[in-house]
Amino acid sequence: MTKIRSTAMSRTVPWKLLAAALALIALAGCGSQSKSSASLEGSKEAIALYNARCISCHASDLSGKVGPDSDLRTVGSRMTKEAIAKQITNGGDIMPAFASKLSADDIDKLADWLSKQQ
Known part of the structure; x- marks a missing residue:
């Protein structure tokens, strides 16, 4: 037994x-010490939009998932708010355009928030 x-x-x-x-x-x-979407700072509306529309390519910590150009951690030091809004609206390279998916107000909120990522 x-x-x-x-x-x-x-x-x-x-x-x-x-x-x-x-x-x-x-x-x-x-x-992990990385900046997760739960710890992103700024406008709650912009962060909610980011989580709903951008996170799949740009990652929860803004580090990017589709190459170095998708890293948004310091996008505000590379691009103006207006340039960011234009990129979101029209797309570019491998980024799709979001003009038909987001309102102008939503694009402005995202661009304003992203321009502060430095």
């Missing part, structure tokens, strides 16, 4: 260890 319990335990212990290891791996990213 002891052998049966040992065999049963040897089958369950690795699964428990595997589950614990996977949980630790999943939690490892939670302590």
